[in-house]
Amino acid sequence: MFKRTKDIKVSPIKQIELAAARIPGSVSLAQGIPSFDTPDPIKEFAKQKIDEGKCAKYSLTIGLPELLESVSEALAEEGMVYDPWTEIIATCGSIEAITASIMALTDPGDEVLIPSPTYTSYQEAIKVAGCKPGFFPLNEEKNFDLDVDSLSKYITKKTKIIFYCNPNNPTGTIYSKEQQLKLADFAEKNDIYILTDEVYKDFIYTDEPYFTLAQIPELRKRVIRIFSFSKAYAMTGWRIGFVHSDASLISEILKIHDSMVTCAPVVSQYAGIAALDHAQDYIEQFKNEFLWRRNRTIDLLDQLPHVFDYQKPNSSYFVFPRVKDTIKHADDSWKLAYDILEKAKVALVPGVAFGPTGESHLRISFGYSRDAIETSFKRLNQYFDPVEKQIQVEKTVPTKKSKPAWLKRLGTSFLRMCAKLYLFRTRPKVVVIVGSTGKTAVKRKLENLLEKNYTVRSNPKSFNTEIGTILSVLDLEWKEEKSKLKLFFKAFARIFTLPKQEYLILELGVSQSGDMKDHLKLIKPNKIILTNIEPSFTSDNEYLEIMEEEIGLLLRNFPDVSIISNDKDERLNKLLGKETKSAGSISIEKLSSEELAESLVGQVQKEWSL
Secondary structure, eight states: OOTTTTTOOOOHHHHHHHHHHTSTTOEEOOSOOOSSOOOHHHHHHHHHHHHTTOSSSOOOTTOOHHHHHHHHHHHHHTTOOOOTTTSEEEESHHHHHHHHHHHHHOOTTOEEEEEESOOTHHHHHHHHTTOEEEEEEOBGGGTSBOOGGGGGGTOOTTEEEEEEESSOTTTOOOOOHHHHHHHHHHHHHHTOEEEEEOTTTTOBOSSSOOOOGGGOGGGTTTEEEEEEHHHHTTOTTTOOEEEEOOHHHHHHHHHHHHHHHSSOOHHHHHHHHHHHHHOHHHHHHHHHHHHHHHHHHHHHHHTOTTTEEOOOOOBTTEEOOEEOTTBTTTTOHHHHHHHHHHHHOEEOEEGGGGOGGGTTBEEEEOOSOHHHHHHHHHHHHHHTOGGGTOBOOOOSOOOSSOOOHHHHHHHHHHHHHHHHHHHHHHOOEEEEEESSBSHHHHHHHHHHHHTTTSOEEEOSOOOOSHHHHHHHHHTOOGGGOSOHHHHHHHHHHHHHHSOOOSEEEEEOOOOSTTHHHHHHTTOOOSEEEEOBOOOSSTTOHHHHHHHHHHHHHHHHHOTTSEEEEOTTOHHHHHHTTOOOOOTTSOOGGGOOHHHHHHHHHHHHHHHHTO
8 A cells, every 4th residue: 555545535426426337227416517518609619729729739837828818807707806927827627726725835744624514525635735634514503504613623733724615515505705704814813724616606596695705805815716617617527727816825836736737738728718708608507407406306305304304505506415313324324325326226425425524414416417316316215215114213212232121211211301401491482393395494494584583493403213302402413422421411411501592493203103202202382383294105105194193193282382384285284174275276296395485484474473
């Protein structure tokens, strides 16, 4: 084994793609490749330059002057003024720009701090530079946002760079201007560079204006910004991008760039010129199609409510759902991803590849075609069909070794006592969301509504087990603690240290008889929200009957609690004793998860006078 390469690994994304290539008939939603062909104006311009004999020789090591000028003009239009001759380098895609930048700005043994989760190849680029990757967790409860206030716990004397992608891959998070400015202030105080990779900045699905720290002139000697043509212009195979920063930093990066590649491929540099000058309209077309695929993908995820919980991606073309704790291999995403590939012939990326907090997640790319998305989810539905016993429900404390039943009951009772004491001390209004589909969308929208005026906790980790409800209330997780005794101590401490919330939003999962009884040993709801009760599979009528029985138990136990329900769901109407809606109402099948969430949250606003 060679010392330099012994800790460097081939990207897990590429490993999954290699494995899928060996399985006939497999479908991939793994690698971040847009399904579109490179736009015709780009191809035609590149062909023209080949025919003119312009692509057979090296360019200047910094790049073609025409490309650098076009890049400089494009940056200026976005509020960034950089000199084309001294502050921009055309690179072989973003990964070369990243590696060259890290090598130039660090010494062997230094540390580069990256979020978890974040793009998997960053770790290997850092190692190639002779540095050590360090991780700081993103805040999953806030859609994987930056938590700058906690950064001081993760830096060391060796930390030289904070490196992140914005928008984030794999979560689709857009870091707010406020958080980025706080990060810049933190970096200034600790004399740390900021390296930002912004390859997905053209695919943002909110109305919030695009912001980058490179727009702040005072930060130009602190911030190094990277962009690639690969995603925005469907040019992954052309391997062309650029890096820009202050001339004092670019001059050092240029030395590494020159040593590694001499110059970016000249034909690709001409393609980059055509992209900037003649292909801007295509970006909007791609974005609109990705938005449709995003919406379709999360609707399909909502049809697997007992399998996935997710944060809605506001950018890029990835979603990063959490696998619920009742699913086999939920805590080993490598094993789960390979099992899905082998049995369902669908390639997905294991979440742990993106950092330690990525465990129990899978990355799904909706950059692929509509057909690939539909085919993949049909296979996932079959793979996770409860009839095939993919759901592994644990009714008591999960342990690696068999423990006496009385000991399990004792552990569960202790944790439940801690949760009850926390609820007694803080007395939040408890909102429970129950149903078969659409719970995640409702939970997300409701939290966004309430947090404008109240303190709210809506745990993104939803559990279908007796112990899971307790852990949700205490904001704890089994696998975060190697020692169960330590977990018990932490649970006791939560009684006194967990912040008071005015609202606590809990998603109650039911997958078998008795689940609701377990939930109600702890939970006394102040509000109940009922989403759809509809089949995800052709063979899960028994599952729906159990759900109706369990919801009925909830309603019988709390007949006076305010209930918000989907009045377009016939099953719910019958369950609540309402009359069936007229034939003119919107059918359940046509009500997407987002439409359902908007409808229910609208009812919440009206009934709760928010």
